[in-house]
Structures are given as C-alpha cells and as structure tokens.
Amino acid sequence: MNRKIGFKVLSLILALMIFASVPFAATAGFGPEDIRVDSDITRVNVTMYGDSQTARGFSWATKGIMDSDVMLYEIDEEGNPVGEIKYYSGEDNFFNGYFYHKAAAQDLTPGTRYAYRVGDLDSNKWSEVGTFRTNDGDDKFSFLAIADVQASREENFIKASKVLEAGFATLPGAEFVVNAGDFVNDCTNDEWEWFFKSFSHLLTNTTFVPVAGNHDGNLKWHWFENQFNLKKGPGCDGVTGVYYSFDYGNAHITVLNSNDMYPMSEQQLNWLQNDMNKSDAKWKILIMHRPFYSAGKNVNKPDTVILRNRVLPVVEELDIDLVITGHDHMYYRSKSTAYGKVVPTEVITEVYNGVETQFEVNPSGITHILPNTAGTKRYQVNQNADAPILDVAAVAAQPDKSMFTTFEIDGDRLVYKAYTVDVDNNNEVELFDQYAILKTIDGAAKEDWVDLDTSLANNYAKNIVNFFQHIIQCILSYFKMLLK
Ligand SMILES: [Fe+2]
Numbered sequence: 490m491n492r493k494i495g496f497k498v499l500s501l502i503l504a505l506m507i508f509a510s511v512p513f514a515a516t517a518g519f520g521p522e523d524i525r526v527d528s529d530i531t532r533v534n535v536t537m538y539g540d541s542q543t544a545r546g547f548s549w550a551t552k553g554i555m556d557s558d559v560m561l562y563e564i565d566e567e568g569n570p571v572g573e574i575k576y577y578s579g580e581d582n583f584f585n586g587y588f589y590h591k592a593a594a595q596d597l598t599p600g601t602r603y604a605y606r607v608g609d610l611d612s613n614k615w616s617e618v619g620t621f622r623t624n625d626g627d628d629k630f631s632f633l634a635i636a637d638v639q640a641s642r643e644e645n646f647i648k649a650s651k652v653l654e655a656g657f658a659t660l661p662g663a664e665f666v667v668n669a670g671d672f673v674n675d676c677t678n679d680e681w682e683w684f685f686k687s688f689s690h691l692l693t694n695t696t697f698v699p700v701a702g703n704h705d706g707n708l709k710w711h712w713f714e715n716q717f718n719l720k721k722g723p724g725c726d727g728v729t730g731v732y733y734s735f736d737y738g739n740a741h742i743t744v745l746n747s748n749d750m751y752p753m754s755e756q757q758l759n760w761l762q763n764d765m766n767k768s769d770a771k772w773k774i775l776i777m778h779r780p781f782y783s784a785g786k787n788v789n790k791p792d793t794v795i796l797r798n799r800v801l802p803v804v805e806e807l808d809i810d811l812v813i814t815g816h817d818h819m820y821y822r823s824k825s826t827a828y829g830k831v832v833p834t835e836v837i838t839e840v841y842n843g844v845e846t847q848f849e850v851n852p853s854g855i856t857h858i859l860p861n862t863a864g865t866k867r868y869q870v871n872q873n874a875d876a877p878i879l880d881v882a883a884v885a886a887q888p889d890k891s892m893f894t895t896f897e898i899d900g901d902r903l904v905y906k907a908y909t910v911d912v913d914n915n916n917e918v919e920l921f922d923q924y925a926i927l928k929t930i931d932g933a934a935k936e937d938w939v940d941l942d943t944s945l946a947n948n949y950a951k952n953i954v955n956f957f958q959h960i961i962q963c964i965l966s967y968f969k970m971l972l973k
Contacts, residue, residue, distance in 0.1 A: 701730025
C-alpha cells in the first residue's frame with residue numbers, strides 16, 4: 490500500500506516537473522521573464538520603412554487571431570539589453586488563410602543595434618528574438634543582393650538560403666539585404682512559408698529590401714504587399730507589388746515594381762523621376778525585378794522590350810550609377826553605358842582594403858547588374874539578345890552555380906563583387922566578377938526639376954494607352970519570333 494502511495498506521489502511529482510518544464514521550454518531568455526514563444530508566428534521580417542536611420546517596418550503572419558505588437562530593446566555589441574523595452578502596435582489583415590500583421594517603429598536611434606520580438610502583448614505570445622541595426626548615417630556601408638530564389642520545393646529554398654548564408658560569411662558587416670524579386674514560383678502559402686522558414690535565421694537578423702518579382706504577385710494580386718511592411722511611394726496601389734525608396738549613407742536607393750501595368754504605370758514612372766531628381770545623394774541606385782539589359786531567355790519578351798523602349802530613356806536622365814535587377818536567371822554586368830553605347834572611362838589602380846583594385850573614375854553611364862539566381866533554375870546566355878545588350882556587356886555568362894553579390898560603399902568609392910556558390914556540392918564560394926568606381930563628383934538634386942503627377946486618377950488614361958501599346962508590342966514580338 491505504502492509502495493503504491495509512494496509510486497503515486499512520485500508520479501505526481503514527475504508530472505508536475507514535466508508540466509512545469511513546458512513554460513520554461515517555451516520561454517526564451519530575452520525579454521520579460523514569462524515570455525512565451527508561439528510557433529504560430531511565421532514569416533517574420535524587418536524592412537526599410539522610410540528613414541533608414543530611425544524607422545523599420547515589421548511584418549509577420551499567423552493562422553490564429555492575435556494582436557499586432559512589437560517589443561524592441563537596444564542591445565550592445567555583445568547582444569546584452571540596454572535600456573527599457575519599447576512596445577509598438579500595428580494592424581492585421583486577413584488574406585488567403587493567414588492574418589498578416591504589420592507594425593512600424595519610427596523613433597529609433599541612428600547607428601544602434603536592436604533586438605525585437607513580434608507577437609501579442611495581451612496574450613504574451615511572441616516570436617523568437619531577432620536583431621537589426623539602424624543606419625548610422627556615415628558614408629561607409631555595405632549590403633548584399635541576391636535575385637530569383639523562385640523555388641517550388643522546400644529543399645530548393647534551403648539551398649538558396651545557403652547562398653545568402655555564404656553572402657553573410659563573405660561580408661559579415663552587410664547592413665541590409667536586397668532580393669531583386671521572385672521569392673517564390675507559384676505564389677502559394679506553402680512556398681512563402683518555405684521561403685521564410687528557410688531564410689528566417691538570416692532575414693530576422695538584418696534589414697530586408699524586398700523587390701516585387703513577376704512570380705510574387707504579377708497575376709496573384711496583393712500577395713507581395715501582404716508579406717512585407719513597406720512605406721509605399723505616392724500613387725502605389727500595392728496590387729502587383731510595391732515601389733519605395735530610402736537614403737542610406739550617401740546613397741539614394743529606389744526600388745521599383747516592374748509588374749505595375751506590365752511593366753510600369755505612368756504614376757510610378759512619374760514618381761521615379763520626382764524621387765531621383767530631388768535627391769542630392771552622391772550614389773543613386775535603382776533596383777527592380779525586370780531588367781533593361783540582360784541576356785537570358787526573357788530578354789526579348791514584350792515586357793522587357795517596353796522597359797528598354799519606354800522606361801530606360803527616362804532612367805538615362807536621372808544620374809543613376811547602378812541598376813540592379815533579376816528575372817533573367819543568368820549573370821550580366823554591362824560596361825558603363827549611356828543611351829546604348831559604352832562610355833569611355835579612365836581606369837586607375839589602387840590598393841583598397843589590402844587588395845589591388847581597378848577603379849573606373851567618374852563613369853558617366855549606368856552599370857547594369859543582373860546577379861544570376863540564388864536559386865537553382867538557371868538560364869543560358871541568349872546570343873539573340875536584342876542589340877546592344879551583348880555589345881555593351883562586360884560579362885554575360887552562366888557559370889551554372891547559384892550566386893550572390895556584395896556592394897561596399899566607402900565615401901567616393903564603390904566596390905562590387907559577384908560570387909558563385911556551389912550549392913549542389915560543398916557550398917564552395919568563389920569570386921566570379923568584380924568592378925569598382927571612384928566617384929569624385931558630389932551628388933546634387935536636378936536643377937529646376939518638375940514635380941510630376943503621381944495620382945492614380947490623373948494617370949488613368951495614359952495607363953490605358955500604355956496597355957494597348959503593350960498589346961501591340963506582344964503581337965510584334967510574336968511575329969519577330971516567327972521570322973527568326
Ligand atoms: Fe521573374
């Protein structure tokens with residue numbers, strides 16, 4: 490009898506120990522002591538949200554109903570909390586089976602490391618801890634860019650995440666990450682879940698600069714804008730993607746939505762001109778998914794032909810240094826090019842960070858960069874690319890490996906490198922291409938720039954005309970293809 494009582498007491502003690510251990514198991518050690526990590530919180534990411542020194546957007550998804558709260562801490566370089574916890578509240582939106590939550594912090598301190606959780610303050614359910622750093626405003630910074638993860642199986646998302654992992658290992662100080670579009674293939678919940686799950690250890694610990702690709706919502710409306718909390722440019726309806734811009738150090742970076750009226754609405758084109766013309770930043774960088782110049786299988790399709798015919802002439806007038814794109818799943822870097830012609834540029838050699846580096850001095854054209862794919866779907870070089878694409882190429886190649894690119898800006902110098910990652914074997918990283926600019930000319934806003942109309946209503950008629958021009962271009966491209 491006593492043995493039975495003893496056994497029951499022992500069982501009860503064991504059960505209590507196991508029960509008591511559950512909240513401890515679910516409690517991570519960062520934040521108020523009784524924090525509960527909730528696995529229903531997925532797709533957590535931190536994005537640029539206007540002022541890169543003082544603001545960030547937060548976005549995440551849940552299947553269950555929750556509030557939309559963020560808790561933030563300043564942390565020191567060792568990751569220890571400094572100062573008080575701050576809370577921010579946002580809003581959620583139910584869309585295709587998930588509640589999408591968005592909140593923004595707009596009173597952050599420049600040049601500061603933060604740790605954060607997203608979740609629900611009332612029910613005390615939170616995500617794991619993430620970190621990011623605000624821009625300190627000086628003229629020395631770096632970032633990573635990848636494109637076209639575009640996977641449809643979880644294993645391929647994981648492979649692509651190894652490419653970005655290699656990027657951070659190569660450039661540990663990268664302050665933000667660009668994905669130049671096509672996160673997913675069929676834009677399903679499974680694919681978005683796999684993307685964020687595979688990349689979460691990277692993306693929850695940096696600031697993300699997402700770009701809308703055609704696979705992210707060209708035909709499936711509002712998917713892209715639901716995944717990320719971005720400060721939309723004026724006139725941006727968010728239907729097929731988002732356009733936005735931000736300053737970082739001495740650079741102005743503008744992100745376009747090249748799905749917008751297939752590929753660019755009149756209000757977006759007007760906003761692009763306003764946005765770039767009023768900036769006095771030294772470096773001007775344009776990022777979009779569809780390329781002006783590339784040499785993969787998409788290069789002669791109507792949408793890219795329209796970009797080259799209608800949008801590139803506008804872009805040529807905006808003092809832009811770099812255009813970073815995706816979409817064509819091969820590696821392309823143009824020489825400094827203006828109006829379809831290579832611009833002759835002086836080249837000097839300097840030792841930069843201990844490495845002998847060739848700098849082009851004050852190139853007056855644009856360098857177009859397509860960083861291949863970080864995924865595994867690769868296109869071969871299309872020798873029939875419309876002129877002058879191959880004529881102005883510094884490199885047009887398919888190394889049959891996944892790739893990432895690094896951009897280091899240091900005052901007057903910009904150093905760009907492209908790397909291959911052998912994701913099918915041992916993830917070996919090799920330098921594939923590099924290019925550097927020395928720019929001694931200061932940035933300036935365009936004199937007498939005109940504020941162009943960005944309202945949806947006032948650009949409606951022009952968008953209709955553009956739409957029919959697109960139809961005509963489709964027909965012309967079809968006949969051109971038949972004649973080849
Ligand atoms: Fe694409």
